Amino acid sequence: MSLINPRTPPGVMELLPRQQVAFQRMLDTIRRGYERFGFVPVETPVFETADVLLTKSGGETEKQVYFVQSTGAIQQGHKPDMALRFDLTVPLARYVAEHERDLAFPFRRYQMQRVYRGERAQRGRFREFYQCDIDVIGKDTLGLHYDAEMPAVIHHVFRELNFGGFTININNRKILLGLLDGLGIGEPERRVLVLREIDKLDKLDRDKVRANLTADDLGVPGDVADQILALIAEQKSNDDTLAALRAMDVDNDTFRTGIHELSTVMEGLRAFQVPDDAVRINLAIARGLDYYTGTVYETFLNDHRGIGSVCSGGRYENLASHYTKSRLPGVGISIGATRLFYQLMEAGLIKDGSATAQVLVTQMDPALTSDYFRLAADLRAAGLNTEIQLDGGKLAKQMKYADKAGIPVAVLMGSDEKARGTATVKHLLRGEQREVALADLPAMVKALLDA
CATH class of the missing domain: 3.40.50.800 (Anticodon-binding domain)
Known part of the structure; x- marks a missing residue:
C-alpha cells in the first residue's frame, strides 16, 4: 500500500505544542479582558443554514463562503443548504433574534471561535482563523456610552497582551457621509463607494486614492477630492480636530450629528480613564463594511504598522433586521487572533510558550x-x-x-x-x-x- 503524503491544508495555522501554548495563553488573556468588563460567552455552530448566513451585505465576504453538504445529498444532486460561518456577526444576529425573549438587554456577549473564508492561499492569509469578538446589543436604543466603552476594553486587553505601544484610531462615519453630502455627493450608493476608497488610505498612497476618487466611475471633482484628503491628512490633537470640524462651513445635519457623537464618545473615553495618547481621531477610518452607521474603530501597533489593524469594529443600527422586526442596535469590536499571532510570531515578538507541566x-x-x-x-x-x-x-x-x-x-x-x-x-x-x-x-x- 502506498503512503499518503501527510500535509497541512493550505490557508491554516497549525502550530507545534509550545507555539500552541503561547497562542492559547494569548486567547486566555483576551478572554480574561472581555470578562473583566462583564461580557458573557456565547458559542454558535460552525455552520449555519445558507439562507440565514447569506444575508449580510457589504464587501466581498459572501463570495468566499464554504458550503457544507453530506455525501448522500451530493449523490442525490441536492444543492447545499448549509455553509460554514465566515464571521461571528451573522451568527450573533441569528442568535439574538432567535433567543430574544430569553436574553437580558443590553446583551453583552463575547465569542472566540474559528471562522472560514475561501481566501486565495498565500503566506499570512488564512482560510480558517480565530476571531475574538465582543458586542453590546440594545433593544430599540443603545446609548453612546457603549461606543466609549469599546476602546476602554481594547486598551485593557492590549495592555495585558503587552505587544508594545498601540493606538486606537476612532472616527464616525456620519462625519464623512455628511461632508460628502454637503459637498454635492449625495447619492447613497456613490457615497458608500467613496468611503471604501477613503478607507484604503492605510494601504494605498494619497495620489492613488485621489486618482480612484476622481476616476469616471466615482466622478468626485478634483477640488472636492483635494478638500476631503486635506482634511483627513491634517495631524492635530483630538481636541483640535474636533474644533476644526465644528468650524467647517458644512450645512448638513448628518455631519453635525457625527461631530456631536464623536465628541460624546471622546468625553466618555476620558471618563473611562483611557489615556489621551492611546486614542487618535482619524478621519480616514471609514470601515469598508456598509452596515457600520456611526462610530468606527481601528487599532494599530505603533512599532509594527505593517501588520495592519489588529482590532476593528464599530456601531450598527439594526443588527438582526433580516431575522426579526425588533430594532436591535449594537456596537462591537473584533480581534483577528490567528493573523495577529502569526504575524507577531513571524516578527519574533512572540516566543514559544513554556510547557503546561511545571x-x-x-x-x-x-x-x-x-x-x-x-x-x-x-x-x-x-x-x-x-x-x-x-x-x-x-x-x-x-x-x-x-x-x-x-x-x-x-x-x-x-x-x-x-x-x-x-x-x-x-x-x-x-x-x-x-x-x-x-x-x-x-x-x-x-x-x-x-x-
Missing part, C-alpha cells in the same frame, strides 16, 4: 514507582502542574526529555534519598538543585519557580 517527577529506581506517584499527587494537590516520567530509563534521557518539552523543574529521588525522607529538586534552566525534606517539597518547588 514539574517532572523522574524515575530513578523502578522499585520506587508507587513513591513517585505519591510525590506527583502531593505536588498536584499543592497546585503544581506535574508530569511523571512513566517510562523511566536513563536519567540523562529523562533530563533531555524535560529540556525539549520545556519543563523547568525536575524532582529526583533514589533509594538513598528515600531513606533520608528527602528528594532533590533541580531547576533545569538555572542549573540549581537542592535536597529537601519531602514535607517541604511543594514549597521548595514553588520557591524555585517564583525566583
Whole structure:
C-alpha cells in the first residue's frame, strides 16, 4: 500500500505544542479582558443554514463562503443548504433574534471561535482563523456610552497582551457621509463607494486614492477630492480636530450629528480613564463594511504598522433586521487572533510558550514507582502542574526529555534519598538543585519557580 503524503491544508495555522501554548495563553488573556468588563460567552455552530448566513451585505465576504453538504445529498444532486460561518456577526444576529425573549438587554456577549473564508492561499492569509469578538446589543436604543466603552476594553486587553505601544484610531462615519453630502455627493450608493476608497488610505498612497476618487466611475471633482484628503491628512490633537470640524462651513445635519457623537464618545473615553495618547481621531477610518452607521474603530501597533489593524469594529443600527422586526442596535469590536499571532510570531515578538507541566517527577529506581506517584499527587494537590516520567530509563534521557518539552523543574529521588525522607529538586534552566525534606517539597518547588 502506498503512503499518503501527510500535509497541512493550505490557508491554516497549525502550530507545534509550545507555539500552541503561547497562542492559547494569548486567547486566555483576551478572554480574561472581555470578562473583566462583564461580557458573557456565547458559542454558535460552525455552520449555519445558507439562507440565514447569506444575508449580510457589504464587501466581498459572501463570495468566499464554504458550503457544507453530506455525501448522500451530493449523490442525490441536492444543492447545499448549509455553509460554514465566515464571521461571528451573522451568527450573533441569528442568535439574538432567535433567543430574544430569553436574553437580558443590553446583551453583552463575547465569542472566540474559528471562522472560514475561501481566501486565495498565500503566506499570512488564512482560510480558517480565530476571531475574538465582543458586542453590546440594545433593544430599540443603545446609548453612546457603549461606543466609549469599546476602546476602554481594547486598551485593557492590549495592555495585558503587552505587544508594545498601540493606538486606537476612532472616527464616525456620519462625519464623512455628511461632508460628502454637503459637498454635492449625495447619492447613497456613490457615497458608500467613496468611503471604501477613503478607507484604503492605510494601504494605498494619497495620489492613488485621489486618482480612484476622481476616476469616471466615482466622478468626485478634483477640488472636492483635494478638500476631503486635506482634511483627513491634517495631524492635530483630538481636541483640535474636533474644533476644526465644528468650524467647517458644512450645512448638513448628518455631519453635525457625527461631530456631536464623536465628541460624546471622546468625553466618555476620558471618563473611562483611557489615556489621551492611546486614542487618535482619524478621519480616514471609514470601515469598508456598509452596515457600520456611526462610530468606527481601528487599532494599530505603533512599532509594527505593517501588520495592519489588529482590532476593528464599530456601531450598527439594526443588527438582526433580516431575522426579526425588533430594532436591535449594537456596537462591537473584533480581534483577528490567528493573523495577529502569526504575524507577531513571524516578527519574533512572540516566543514559544513554556510547557503546561511545571514539574517532572523522574524515575530513578523502578522499585520506587508507587513513591513517585505519591510525590506527583502531593505536588498536584499543592497546585503544581506535574508530569511523571512513566517510562523511566536513563536519567540523562529523562533530563533531555524535560529540556525539549520545556519543563523547568525536575524532582529526583533514589533509594538513598528515600531513606533520608528527602528528594532533590533541580531547576533545569538555572542549573540549581537542592535536597529537601519531602514535607517541604511543594514549597521548595514553588520557591524555585517564583525566583
